[in-house]
Amino acid sequence: MILYQKRLCNNRAIMFKIIILTHTETLAKFESSFTLSSKPKRSMTGMERNNSYLPASVKEMEALGWEQADVIIFSGDAYVDHPSFGPAVIGRIIENEGLKVAIVPQPNWRDDLRDFRKMGEPKYFFGVTAGNMDSMVNHYTAAKRLRSDDAYTPGGKSGFRPDYPTIVYTSILKKLYPGAPVIIGGIEASMRRLTHFDYWKDRLEPSILSSSGADMLVYGMGEQPVREIVRLLCKGVPFGSLRTIPQTSVRLAIDEPLPVRENWTTKTLNSFEDCLKDKEMFAQNFVTFEKESNKIEASRLVEQYGKEKIVVNPPFPPMSETEADLTYKLPYTYLPHPRYDRKGVIPAYEMIKFSVNIHRGCFGGCSFCAIAAHQGKHIVKRSGQSIMEEIDRLAGMESFKGYLSDLGGPSANMYGMVAKDISRCRKCPRPSCIWPGICENLDTSHRQLLDLYREVSRRRDVKKAFIGSGVRYDLLFPEWNRNAGRTEEDYLQELIVSHISGRLKVAPEHTADHVTALMRKPPYKLFRKLKARFDAIARKNDLKYTIVPYFISSHPGCTVKDMQDLAGELKNDGLKPEQVQDFTPTPMTLSTLIYYTGKDPFSGKNVFVARSSDDKRRQKDFFFWYKRGGSESYGGRREKRAGAGKPRRT
Numbered sequence: 001m002i003l004y005q006k007r008l009c010n011n012r013a014i015m016f017k018i019i020i021l022t023h024t025e026t027l028a029k030f031e032s033s034f035t036l037s038s039k040p041k042r043s044m045t046g047m048e049r050n051n052s053y054l055p056a057s058v059k060e061m062e063a064l065g066w067e068q069a070d071v072i073i074f075s076g077d078a079y080v081d082h083p084s085f086g087p088a089v090i091g092r093i094i095e096n097e098g099l100k101v102a103i104v105p106q107p108n109w110r111d112d113l114r115d116f117r118k119m120g121e122p123k124y125f126f127g128v129t130a131g132n133m134d135s136m137v138n139h140y141t142a143a144k145r146l147r148s149d150d151a152y153t154p155g156g157k158s159g160f161r162p163d164y165p166t167i168v169y170t171s172i173l174k175k176l177y178p179g180a181p182v183i184i185g186g187i188e189a190s191m192r193r194l195t196h197f198d199y200w201k202d203r204l205e206p207s208i209l210s211s212s213g214a215d216m217l218v219y220g221m222g223e224q225p226v227r228e229i230v231r232l233l234c235k236g237v238p239f240g241s242l243r244t245i246p247q248t249s250v251r252l253a254i255d256e257p258l259p260v261r262e263n264w265t266t267k268t269l270n271s272f273e274d275c276l277k278d279k280e281m282f283a284q285n286f287v288t289f290e291k292e293s294n295k296i297e298a299s300r301l302v303e304q305y306g307k308e309k310i311v312v313n314p315p316f317p318p319m320s321e322t323e324a325d326l327t328y329k330l331p332y333t334y335l336p337h338p339r340y341d342r343k344g345v346i347p348a349y350e351m352i353k354f355s356v357n358i359h360r361g362c363f364g365g366c367s368f369c370a371i372a373a374h375q376g377k378h379i380v381k382r383s384g385q386s387i388m389e390e391i392d393r394l395a396g397m398e399s400f401k402g403y404l405s406d407l408g409g410p411s412a413n414m415y416g417m418v419a420k421d422i423s424r425c426r427k428c429p430r431p432s433c434i435w436p437g438i439c440e441n442l443d444t445s446h447r448q449l450l451d452l453y454r455e456v457s458r459r460r461d462v463k464k465a466f467i468g469s470g471v472r473y474d475l476l477f478p479e480w481n482r483n484a485g486r487t488e489e490d491y492l493q494e495l496i497v498s499h500i501s502g503r504l505k506v507a508p509e510h511t512a513d514h515v516t517a518l519m520r521k522p523p524y525k526l527f528r529k530l531k532a533r534f535d536a537i538a539r540k541n542d543l544k545y546t547i548v549p550y551f552i553s554s555h556p557g558c559t560v561k562d563m564q565d566l567a568g569e570l571k572n573d574g575l576k577p578e579q580v581q582d583f584t585p586t587p588m589t590l591s592t593l594i595y596y597t598g599k600d601p602f603s604g605k606n607v608f609v610a611r612s613s614d615d616k617r618r619q620k621d622f623f624f625w626y627k628r629g630g631s632e633s634y635g636g637r638r639e640k641r642a643g644a645g646k647p648r649r650t
């Protein structure tokens with residue numbers, strides 16, 4: 001699944017990948033040999049077990065002797081106490097600061113609101129998150145059809161959270177406890193922090209900070225800002241004075257002066273109302289937002305909405321290795337809360353329970369992806385020791401059979417890759433360090449990653465460590481990366497021979513160069529190069545392995561003709577696409593902006609966009625030419641075209 005990472009906001013598998021980093025379904029056969037509950041080897045009493053989690057009920061609070069929690073987190077996801085699940089991470093971070101944290105997972109918002117009342121008012125603040133995914137991506141398909149399942153709920157059942165829980169939960173809390181501060185966070189809040197296009201409402205929406213009525217928004221990965229907030233509150237700083245914490249956003253009255261913070265610069269965006277009137281103004285906002293999101297030293301952004309202004313403070317610098325390790329040292333149980341014991345498995349947990357997240361961030365900069373805007377462009381890696389300690393923990397679980405389903409991150413192979421001279425990156429606005437070419441300031445050596453793979457492979461308790469995350473194969477070939485050499489060749493060899501289960505999933509995304517260019521992806525010919533190397537390595541090692549490419553239809557710039565050509569190219573290459581998706585415009589990506597405006601804001605050129613459900617379906621049908629009567633008939637439609645879908649003569 002990690003393969004998907006780049007299309008992150010395009011499908012829900014990806015959305016949860018942003019935070020939880022799961023593995024591919026390639027591994028299903030190994031997963032199926034695992035038992036479905038992963039209990040620690042030492043058996044605990046019911047009460048002991050409950051007390052090792054953040055309390056999720058009044059009874060559990062009472063068992064801890066608490067009369068009042070300091071912080072209460074409301075989450076749209078079930079509570080899984082694992083570092084791949086945002087609410088657990090934030091809860092554990094706050095707990096680590098010495099505070100009493102309770103969690104209310106998937107509260108019922110349709111009854112008498114007892115779930116919102118039962119724990120009362122916290123001493124400091126409520127935290128609200130939709131969960132690991134944007135709720136609309138979780139709830140609806142690209143065709144806006146309601147999904148029947150939810151990977152973050154026991155039994156995979158749907159209907160346990162509303163659309164836009166960030167807004168719904170916050171509004172309820174504000175009505176019940178008007179004086180209590182509410183902080184929103186998670187991917188839904190993060191990627192809606194300024195005016196954004198909402199595909200499901202088919203219109204521009206103001207910052208979710210305004211729509212929800214929350215007091216503060218934490219964007220990106222929340223450890224650093226949350227720690228800062230908690231430390232200041234504990235020192236007695238009133239909540240209302242917390243206006244200049246990096247990586248947060250606050251609302252100010254229109255005539256209120258901006259709080260002063262030394263060395264900060266400020267950029268004023270076009271107002272929400274101006275964006276509504278003029279798509280060009282919205283596009284200008286996006287360009288500023290994207291450039292600033294990609295800088296280490298970014299400007300503060302200010303955007304007016306009605307009688308207030310939204311102030312988005314610059315981010316914290318990327319976490320150091322020591323800081324990243326801290327997140328994984330916290331006392332997670334690595335299990336879903338016992339309240340779900342008889343309610344069925346939580347599919348998202350089952351997918352990731354034996355996978356290890358080795359780094360964060362992505363410098364790929366794909367246009368449809370929200371990872372950089374959420375996790376950051378710069379790679380934050382964990383130390384080898386921290387990774388090994390986590391593997392020790394997993395190996396100690398009853399159901400661990402020696403298979404790690406993934407050692408990865410937003411991409412499989414960016415671990416440890418940093419700039420040679422970081423000072424050159426501080427103000428660098430480039431959305432991608434590897435497109436349209438690889439920046440000569442980026443060290444793309446795969447040495448550290450290769451060493452890590454080998455260290456893990458040497459462990460006696462690990463039979464095999466799979467790499468389920470998507471591989472950026474453009475980093476591996478001198479045709480794209482002039483620094484690629486022996487190490488990258490060794491990496492590819494090791495990956496194929498020792499770390500896949502028979503199918504390597506990669507994401508060329510399209511075969512048309514003008515579409516991949518709009519996606520900020522390398523051209524399809526590089527995928528052909530990968531396939532040739534893959535086949536050669538598999539042949540040499542007598543492995544009957546296949547390569548599985550991922551594609552997107554209806555991405556801005558993609559026409560029916562492009563899809564016809566794609567079908568033809570794939571047929572020529574002997575590929576039957578299995579992993580495909582139709583483009584979903586998720587908030588605040590470049591692709592979504594182009595979907596809305598019909599224009600590339602950087603080149604100023606008009607871009608064709610397939611918007612109607614018929615057009616989108618027609619494009620998607622081309623993926624399945626081989627199921628529907630061969631190259632001439634696509635999805636039951638007979639297309640009039642010249643040679644498309646037919647094998648090339650060579």
Ligand code: SF4
Nearest residue numbers: 425428433439441442
């Ligand atoms: S590596 Fe290059 S492209 Fe990437 S942030 Fe640094 S200077 Fe910019």
